[in-house]
Amino acid sequence: MGLEVFKFGGSSLRSLDDMEIMADKIARYRQKGIQVVAVVSAMHGSTDRLIDLARCVSAGRHCREVDRLLSTGEQQSVALLAMALERKGIKAMSLSGSEAGIRGKGRYGDGRITAVDPRPVARLLDEGKVPIVAGFQAESANRDVITLGRGGSDLSAVALAAALEAEVCSFLKDVPGIYSADPRIVGDARKLPRISYGECMEMAAAGAKVIQARSVEMAARYEVPLFVAGTFSEEEGTWIMREDVCESLIVRSIASDRNVAKVAVLGVPDVPGIAARLFGALSEEGVGAEMIIQSVMRGQVNDIAFLVKKEFLGEAIDICRDIVKEIGAQGVAFDTEIGKVTVIGAGMANHPEVPSRMFSNLAAEGINIDMISSTSMSITCVVASSDIEKAVKSLHEEFIGGEGSL
């Protein structure tokens, strides 16, 4: 009997009617003889509301109590889904992350999963019950609740699927799959039948709302096939799997992200260890920096620039100002009117012409490139945020639209 782990996201949980739809989906799978484990997020908006409450009462930083508060959102949705199933005559049982054997460590609000004991969930499956597991939470070594950060429910689902050796971990979303570009920007964006783990990670990093990058990484490590489909759709979705079983396309998709800001520390003395100090301080405060560019000119002061997510901009500036004083740099500058556009494809490594085609295409559109970074399967350009939409459309046309291949 096949086993599938389903992850229901908050965007598919906007009302109690949605609960019914989830329950129906699970019922249909059970009728087909498939064993189901459901991993559930909090109802849409619930986590944000709880975060607002916590901000009002506490200093706002993540701590034991904030994590315990946030974890109640998932505890509510799992109990409700279990009730909805029971009403349909399907035996179900809700479990907290801890009860489902999910162990974690790390800072409150940013936990990592360290291990999953599959036995509690396997036991319920043996009893013919549908285990409904609260996503986003794990049990820490001192038996406290620790939450897994934004998108953490994805991680719960993949970790459980790996531990249970499930045949697939399916993500039910408010969109019916993963597209070659955001369909709201590119009208003829195509739904992709299949992408590789690596491409999916690149897409997540490039700002596409797919699956949390850490979760895809874990799926790749344990070779758990992932599947993204629409909760409210019967269309075939998108498989995420090993590269060698994906059709090799040079460029699979174009992603963009406007939720970034550029920060620059100006006039940094050229002495060793300053970058380490700066990015160490940022990471200690949980501020992720990307596209780090340092322009070194022998013997001269120089600038260090990088991107942060917009919500971390204030914190990043504060940290940089402290460092500027400490090291005698000239100052801090920032720019919020920028965005990233990324071309992604596993086949790119063997096609060195892709970067130059990308730059030429943007130049022909009159789009100025501010920063560039690349990996073996992606190239990202930072451009003015007002140019993002034009860039995505033009690059989709160049690499994917029309014939869809080079």
Add this chain to the structure above:
Amino acid sequence: MGLEVFKFGGSSLRSLDDMEIMADKIARYRQKGIQVVAVVSAMHGSTDRLIDLARCVSAGRHCREVDRLLSTGEQQSVALLAMALERKGIKAMSLSGSEAGIRGKGRYGDGRITAVDPRPVARLLDEGKVPIVAGFQAESANRDVITLGRGGSDLSAVALAAALEAEVCSFLKDVPGIYSADPRIVGDARKLPRISYGECMEMAAAGAKVIQARSVEMAARYEVPLFVAGTFSEEEGTWIMREDVCESLIVRSIASDRNVAKVAVLGVPDVPGIAARLFGALSEEGVGAEMIIQSVMRGQVNDIAFLVKKEFLGEAIDICRDIVKEIGAQGVAFDTEIGKVTVIGAGMANHPEVPSRMFSNLAAEGINIDMISSTSMSITCVVASSDIEKAVKSLHEEFIGGEGSL
């Protein structure tokens, strides 16, 4: 160093500002050198909202999942209160009922506390922290959450106070103490400085919004002094303690309750065991019956009448109809336009004139008495609900008002 258990009810938790007030109260006690354990209910209205959700999704009956859903209300409020304390620089830690060592058994939604392991809370006190315990919930033998029914947070507080041998268990409410009658009905109702456990139980049974009767019973058994005071008031509240330390008043208070309905099973054949069958069936479904009156006329069919809380009326009628069919009785009648008025006082036992004074007083007001029941420290009359207010005023004037004593 003295130890007090504080119970904060939902009616004192209407907003995050109220959280601040609780935190300030706790801070002031700590400054006086008093160790504090807080037992907290869900925020005002939260439990009702969760019950509504559960009703929409499930068949509405209490089950494992409903209890788990409801318990999140308290888990949110304890986390928030702990944050509010931490922000004031007071070390605090929130605990679920289970983590606080509160064990229970019984049906979901109607659990009883079987034991309290005081060690987890005592350990936090030793570490100088304020333990903030989620009321209304216990851990069942199979390690599930079980909720303790309406008013269950009172029980959590008293049970913890008993296990910790606290000097007092204080209830912070939206009223500054217990009164000789509902001040909204009787303008010159007096705040009582002291009442006995027995009187308090009678008041709870008579419908006064004091402390849950089971909790007072437990306090009496373990001799935990109780104190009721206003969250938002600096007035001295009401002590609830052993009878021999209370000033003996013949009549301490007048209580009333309109949330009752009368049910009568008509034409019951006079054979043994029928009452047992009827009230057994009611109690099995969790429907409490009170003021049971059976009018036996030798060799004749007769009627059995009793009161239930209004919310159980539908269920009670269904159960009675089944029994009527089974035993060949004539039918079921009910009346929702009634209420109880009760005169309470520990000194009553030695004053046999109280009942006749009560009946004369009501008669003089033109109030018809439908049913009567009495205990050693209370007399209750059932009257038309439209007469309740008049009856309370008149009886307060008769027994308490003016000089305040017989």
